[in-house]
Amino acid sequence: MATHRIPILGWGTVPDTSGNVFFEPYDVKATNDVWDRLVCIFNDTATRLGLRGGFTVPKNYVGTANLIVVWTATATTGDVVWDFDYRAVGGNDTESLDQAGTQEAVTATDTAPGAANRRLEASMALTATNLAVDDEVTFELFRDGVAAGDTMAAAAIVFQVLFEYSDA
Amino acid sequence: MAVLSVTELAPIRRHCERSVVTVGYTKAQINAALQAIEDAMTTRLVVAGYVGRTWPQVLSGIIDTATGPFVFTATQKRILLARWSELKFDRDK
Numbered sequence: 001m002a003t004h005r006i007p008i009l010g011w012g013t014v015p016d017t018s019g020n021v022f023f024e025p026y027d028v029k030a031t032n033d034v035w036d037r038l039v040c041i042f043n044d045t046a047t048r049l050g051l052r053g054g055f056t057v058p059k060n061y062v063g064t065a066n067l068i069v070v071w072t073a074t075a076t077t078g079d080v081v082w083d084f085d086y087r088a089v090g091g092n093d094t095e096s097l098d099q100a101g102t103q104e105a106v107t108a109t110d111t112a113p114g115a116a117n118r119r120l121e122a123s124m125a126l127t128a129t130n131l132a133v134d135d136e137v138t139f140e141l142f143r144d145g146v147a148a149g150d151t152m153a154a155a156a157i158v159f160q161v162l163f164e165y166s167d168a
Numbered sequence: 169m170a171v172l173s174v175t176e177l178a179p180i181r182r183h184c185e186r187s188v189v190t191v192g193y194t195k196a197q198i199n200a201a202l203q204a205i206e207d208a209m210t211t212r213l214v215v216a217g218y219v220g221r222t223w224p225q226v227l228s229g230i231i232d233t234a235t236g237p238f239v240f241t242a243t244q245k246r247i248l249l250a251r252w253s254e255l256k257f258d259r260d261k
Contacts, residue, residue, distance in 0.1 A: 031189060043182055044178065044181050044182055044185065044195070045178045045182075046174035046175060046177070046178045047178075073191070074185070074188075074189065074190055074191055075185075075190070075191035075192070076190055076191070076192050077191075077192055077193065077194055078191075078193075078194040078195065116189070116190045116191075145178075150195075151194045151195050151196060152191075152194065152195070153181050153184075153185065153191055153193055153194055153195045153197075153198050154185045154191040155182075155185065
């Protein structure tokens, strides 16, 4: 049994309409201005900010599902509350992709880096039986600025969102 | 004296974030500092302890009292005051 990680941000990824989740080059917030890749910014707000997307569960999926947010910040103190809501839809002409409500919502509170711009991983365990091979998973990743535990006074800079799972 | 709302505080925090390289304070600490500025500017102060001091020194001490034991740097306090002023006086622009 091996553990795999696949990136789940892609063409189906879209920020909510708040204006406080958006993509920008990393050098806007970074200081060395060398690595100008695109990152997703979740601003410091008093609201719940979301990034929507979807992915397909891989053919070799067996279980032990985790959602990993790879992020950083220019802050060195405070916490961020991450919230991942999703619904998995399977079958061929059996289940609607247009369903109300989430199948599961999981959260994780992660602390700001010890020094600005250090790589962080926030991990959230998903219920493995909610997912099956070839399922289309629709999700929204939130930074929950409403939560009292979200205390970081800076933007969270998301580099990657990963689906981690084990095969047979 | 008015209590600054979360929707007023959040944009000021974002302005301050953009003015510093590293954010070494929490939401609660910067919120307390901004509320202290709001209070100092809109209430009748009893400043006996500050006789002979300049107004910036008085305001600095008031912010320190609100955020203690955390202390914002002098530069950060200037940024806080500037952003608070923008909120108060530029909102109708």
